[in-house]
Amino acid sequence: MYNTLEARVAIRTRDIEATYDISRVVVSQRDLSTLLDRAVNLIVERFPIIYHAQIFLLDSERAYAHLRASTGEAGRQLLARGHRLAVGSVSVIGQVTEQGRVVIARDTTTSDIHRHNEFLPDTRAELAIPLRIGDEVIGALDVQSKQREAFDDDLVSVLQTMADQIALAIQNARLYQEWTTQLEAVERNNRAATRAVWQDYMRGLRASSTQSVAGTPATDASALQNEALSTGRIAIGQTDERGLTPIAVPVILRGEILGAVVWEIPQRLLDDNRLLLAQELANRLAISLDNARLFEESQRATERERIVNMIAAKVTAQTDIDEILQTAVREVGQALHAPQVSIRLRQAVEKSEVIQPRLESAHAGKDSRNNGNGRHA
Structure with missing residues (x-):
């Protein structure tokens, strides 16, 4: 009896440690697909009694539970065919997503709710745990074993804790994706706004481009400038007979490429640090240019206001x-x-x-x- 108790404690300790390790891994993931794949694979790896694990997530209409992660060759085939189960259907997943509580098929040969899957013929016990965010069920964790009565109360409790951690990680990943999507939209809007104001500014100058040259460059750098403008990255040319290497550095403001700066640098001095310095200088140039544009626009706005007020005063005096x-x-x-x-x-x-x-x-x-x-x- 002592040995049996000792073995149970050892198994329980192992399972708790596995739960902690898996939870630590999944909560650090920001990509939802990676998170789900890591979770199911780690469950199978760390719990010997489980030979297959999968995660279902509900669709926006809450009508179907869609398979989003599944282990092994069987999982790949199920994912490939877009496996899904209706909420409330006669299946472990259908019941757990409808009822929002743990559902167990302790012996699949006699269970009324286990749905036979041709890709998983060895399943003898199945456990499904709801994934919850507050009171809302967002999906289910499903694990299967080749042994009947494989899921005792201790193991169910451990897996319940893990399911809660997975649900929290899913919510965090979704919030992160929403945040990155909104950030990308803001960046796109900023780029579009920057492009529009600079196009207006250049039209005001009645020029499609403006250029300033210092020194006497020996080579035509237009091709190099065009490369920097099209790629948004530093373009490096061929070293000439003087030992100088031309580089074109994009001038970028809020993600929008305003132009490009070309330098000729001695080959012996050209290294990563020098390139980083060149890009930083170009970035500062972009800020200075935009500040100058804003200053000019504020001057023009002030002058317009002065003229309007002057005319209005003369007109209203009559x-x-x-x-x-x-x-x-x-x-x-x-x-x-x-x-x-x-x-x-x-x-x-x-x-x-x-x-x-x-x-x-x-x-x-x-x-x-x-x-x-x-x-x-």
């Missing part, structure tokens, strides 16, 4: 309609450097008439124009 119109066309013409400005006001039209937007505003009987020299016609 009380006569003709004077208001004449002041408006004069000041607007000067501000926009327009040779001719015309403002028209006209009487209200029938409600059924549709007026298309125009550059002119009209009113019959009132017409004020500026012909560019401050005189009105």
Whole structure:
């Protein structure tokens, strides 16, 4: 009796240690597929009485439990055919996902709920434990043994603890994937916004590109620059007869490539540290360029506000309609450097008439124009 008790304690200790090791591994995983595969394989590896393990997850409609990880050749075949079981079906998985409690088929030859699987003909006992997040069942851990009555209360308790850890790891992996998806979306939006503002800025300069050169490069680096622009990585050219090696470094701002910097570096000095330094300098250049663009834009916005306020003050100072119109066309013409400005006001039209937007505003009987020299016609 002593030996039997001692053996049970040893088995129990081994199972607890296995549970701890498996839980430690799965909670560190961020990729859901890897997490599930590691979990089922470690269970079979660490629990000799279990010859097959698998994990099912419920779909969004909670209608089916879909097999997501399964061990051995049988598991590969089941996964390949998209194995699934309906929630509430006459099967261990169907019952555990519907009831949300442990379901055991202690002897599959006499069990009413065990569903025979042609890929697992040696199964004599099956245990399914719900995977829960709070009160919500998200799937099930299913383990099978070649021995009848293989799952005693102690082993069920150990596997229940493990299932809880797996469920928590699944939730963490899903939250991590959601977070990375949102982060990627933010990065895409940032790149698009950066690209748009710089395209607008370059259009404002009336140029598709701008360039600054220091020194007298001996070779045409356009091909090298294009490579850096297309790949977003440092491009290294061939060393010339002077012992200089050209490198093109992308200028990247918030994931968007703004341009490329080309340096000629002595071959004897070219190493990984020098390349890292070049990329860091290009990154700082990108920030400086964007700061300069923002400063210019703020200056232009300030100037626009000044002009609008000045014109508004002159217009509101007038009380006569003709004077208001004449002041408006004069000041607007000067501000926009327009040779001719015309403002028209006209009487209200029938409600059924549709007026298309125009550059002119009209009113019959009132017409004020500026012909560019401050005189009105």
